[in-house]
Amino acid sequence: MPEPVKVTVFDDGPIEIQGPVTVYNEFGKVIATYDEEETLYLCRCGHSNDKPFCDGSHDDTGFCHKVRPKEE
Numbered sequence: 094m095p096e097p098v099k100v101t102v103f104d105d106g107p108i109e110i111q112g113p114v115t116v117y118n119e120f121g122k123v124i125a126t127y128d129e130e131e132t133l134y135l136c137r138c139g140h141s142n143d144k145p146f147c148d149g150s151h152d153d154t155g156f157c158h159k160v161r162p163k164e165e
């Protein structure tokens with residue numbers, strides 16, 4: 094059984110995706126594919142010049158968002 098895709102949301106940074114993944118645009122066109130050995134970073138700060146991928150711009154923009162589990 095293949096390993097599940099792992100998604101990690103970094104404090105003040107991108108979303109990391111590890112595992113085989115294909116990224117599509119809203120029209121179903123493939124933007125990029127990654128195998129199980131590769132790691133993908135998606136921008137969540139809105140400042141990347143390579144959206145939807147992170148280009149490290151979050152470091153220069155002061156993007157600040159901590160991710161914590163919701164209280165039950």
Ligand code: FES
Nearest residue numbers: 136137138147151
């Ligand atoms: S999260 Fe890295 S550029 Fe937006």
